[in-house]
Amino acid sequence: MINELLENLQFSYTGYHAVERAIHTLTRNGFTELKESDAEWKLKAGDKRFVVRDGSSLIAFVVGQKEGFNIVASHTDSPALKLKYNPVIESAGLKKLNVEIYGGPLNYTWFDRPLRIAGRVAVRKNGKVEVENFVSDKNVVVPSLAVHMNRGVNNGASFNPQVDLQPLFGASGDDLGLPQNADYDLYAVCDQKPFLFGGKDEFFCSPRIDNLSSVFASLEAIKDCKGVATAVVYAADNEEVGSRTKQGAGGTFLYDVCLGICKALGQDTRAAFSESMMISCDNAHATHPAHPELNDPTNKVIMGKGVVIKHHAGQNYTTDAVSSACFKTMAETVGVATQDFFMRADMPCGGTLGAISSSHLSITSVDVGIPQLAMHSTAECAAVSDYEDMIKIMTYFFEKFYIPNTVVRK
Numbered sequence: 001m002i003n004e005l006l007e008n009l010q011f012s013y014t015g016y017h018a019v020e021r022a023i024h025t026l027t028r029n030g031f032t033e034l035k036e037s038d039a040e041w042k043l044k045a046g047d048k049r050f051v052v053r054d055g056s057s058l059i060a061f062v063v064g065q066k067e068g069f070n071i072v073a074s075h076t077d078s079p080a081l082k083l084k085y086n087p088v089i090e091s092a093g094l095k096k097l098n099v100e101i102y103g104g105p106l107n108y109t110w111f112d113r114p115l116r117i118a119g120r121v122a123v124r125k126n127g128k129v130e131v132e133n134f135v136s137d138k139n140v141v142v143p144s145l146a147v148h149m150n151r152g153v154n155n156g157a158s159f160n161p162q163v164d165l166q167p168l169f170g171a172s173g174d175d176l177g178l179p180q181n182a183d184y185d186l187y188a189v190c191d192q193k194p195f196l197f198g199g200k201d202e203f204f205c206s207p208r209i210d211n212l213s214s215v216f217a218s219l220e221a222i223k224d225c226k227g228v229a230t231a232v233v234y235a236a237d238n239e240e241v242g243s244r245t246k247q248g249a250g251g252t253f254l255y256d257v258c259l260g261i262c263k264a265l266g267q268d269t270r271a272a273f274s275e276s277m278m279i280s281c282d283n284a285h286a287t288h289p290a291h292p293e294l295n296d297p298t299n300k301v302i303m304g305k306g307v308v309i310k311h312h313a314g315q316n317y318t319t320d321a322v323s324s325a326c327f328k329t330m331a332e333t334v335g336v337a338t339q340d341f342f343m344r345a346d347m348p349c350g351g352t353l354g355a356i357s358s359s360h361l362s363i364t365s366v367d368v369g370i371p372q373l374a375m376h377s378t379a380e381c382a383a384v385s386d387y388e389d390m391i392k393i394m395t396y397f398f399e400k401f402y403i404p405n406t407v408v409r410k
Helices: 003-010 014-029 209-222 255-264 269-274 321-333 353-358 384-399
Strands: 048-053 057-062 069-075 081-092 094-102 117-127 129-138 168-171 183-188 195-197 202-207 230-236 277-281 306-309 336-344 365-368 372-373 379-384
Touching: 003 014, 003 195, 003 202, 003 209, 003 353, 003 384, 014 048, 014 057, 014 117, 014 129, 014 209, 014 230, 057 255, 069 129, 069 209, 069 255, 069 353, 069 365, 069 384, 081 117, 094 183, 117 321, 129 168, 168 269, 202 384, 209 230, 209 277, 209 384, 230 255, 230 384, 269 372, 277 353, 277 384, 306 321, 306 384, 321 336, 321 365, 321 384, 353 365, 365 384
Parallel strands: 069 230, 069 277, 277 365, 306 336
Antiparallel strands: 048 057, 057 230, 081 094, 081 183, 094 168, 117 129, 117 183, 195 202, 202 379, 306 365, 372 379
């Protein structure tokens, strides 16, 4: 299970490649594609289908026996360096690439790492536009400035992305190998091979753990599902830049698909949503061993000690008492430990796609994730057992959980 995840993390360079690999997993397990453009969907209990939007967002579902949806939402994108058009800059007899920052990366982690150019290209040909995924044959590197020329670097440094983070890709005569007449969404992404570490190989380090570990955990959980409610995997793009795109959680993709399912099954949408629950799954900050003081004093989160439920008074996370209790009930049923995460009250709290999705689908929702270190680094760390535990909870959620049978209001 962990080896399959590491392979997916390595080769899911961008959201386009993550969706491509997700489709391979789904079709291998009996899922067939639906098109958003189809005028009418025909569905019945037990059907296993998936829908793709714009190549980088995907919804897979298994039609349940009762109305309502059990949704796991996560995102396919990670921080990266996005190529501008006319990307080649010549300097000091070498060629580098003109990029801008996508998302909120840890800038210093991009130096001296193997990077690959990946994404999609749209080729204009005979009055048509042909779209395909792209991965470069060669690596590029962002070279550090030597300490001899930057004597204060170890006392703290800031980096200008237009000056310091432009990848070096070749000498005169080299090119990127892009098709002619191509527009593109291309990124420089980390090409480091994932690996296990620790005395018992209990941890793993890889690019894109945030948040592809959640995407592939949800796919693992749904592939053999026969659920009470309709089980839904929602993998959205563009969370790292705010989700406000047609393929992001700020768009209507999730609502459109749920509406289409209800229509195909003759169900009332309002009633179905009232019997639904969403798990917004995006990873959580583990307590850093060098800086434990930066975490909440009474809610420490430790890698390898269980799945994390994320809370925030300002609703950056959607968790409330009911959804937290529901998730803990599922975890207890399958024998998995949970931990609670709160940000320190004197530090700003990040957000994820749960609250944005809830603005379109008003259903019970909980924000969770596996604990990790080095979030938004080119290579992040997490515990194998936490990933496996998340799959156990998701599997139970898809197959057994039904919110009308669980929440009793007095």
